[in-house]
Amino acid sequence: MKKGTLKQILLITDGCSNKGEDPAAVAALANQQGITVNVIGILDDDQTENPEGLEEVEEIALSGGGVSQLVYKPSLSQTVQMVTKRAMTQTLQGFVNKELKQILGSNQSLEDLEPEKRGEIMEVVEDMGETCDLEVLVLVDTSASMHDKIETVKEALIDLSISLNSRIGRNRFCIYSFPGKRKDIQKVFDWSPKLDAISTVFPKLTSGGITPTGPAIREAMYQFGKKSLLRSFRYEDEPGIEEA
Secondary structure, three states, X not given: OOOOEEEEEEEEEOOOOOOOOOHHHHHHHHHHOOEEEEEEEEEOOOOOOOOHHHOHHHHHXXXXXXXXXXXXHHHHHHHHHHHHHHHHHHHHHHHHXXXXXXXXXXXXXXXXXXXXXXXXXXXXXXXXXXXXXXXXXXXXXXXXXXXXXXXXXXXXXXXXXXXXXXXXOOEEEEEEEEOOOOOOOEEEEXXXXXXXXXXXXXXXXXXXXXXXXXXXHHHHHOOOOOHHHHHHHHOOOOOOOOXX
């Protein structure tokens, strides 16, 4: 089976969108373009129930073919890693199911196979998860209410980069925040194999109260495959790039 490139948008937010188009509809469009949209909703420490503002988290991920998770700040780092890896497996399982339907017919999927055969295929999925190339665009909500969560987000993203460094496949990350000063999104960190340099560039403050999640996802879609990404792949053999 051909090993391709998995493309993910990882949206990190603490509230619902309040400007622009429906983010779930845009996420569905991204999914049609082969880009999975995963969403992590950050809860405040004193919240005991899912707030109304985070109800759309699951809806966006569902439309975007991705994974969603609500989390408190202390668990953010572990959750970012879990969501990214779970989304990889889920996407690869989708590819495998399509291949199986071509071979076995439209009425059969992975769940319909005998346990032994299903186990063998899952081993293939796990191997693909380690060897395929991965592109993750992290889209961070920097509206006013995220002010006290930005430092935790930064630490979580560095941990994500470290945890994925042991993979055989190539990793590429970039970070955008929203709302931007003049546009819907603002580039924080250009495509790179590692995120350990974000400490010097990650925004320390927010841009305001609005949350244009839908327009931000749309703009994020356009960042895949740009020249800066192609350039970063050319330097893959430089010393230390892929070291754990």
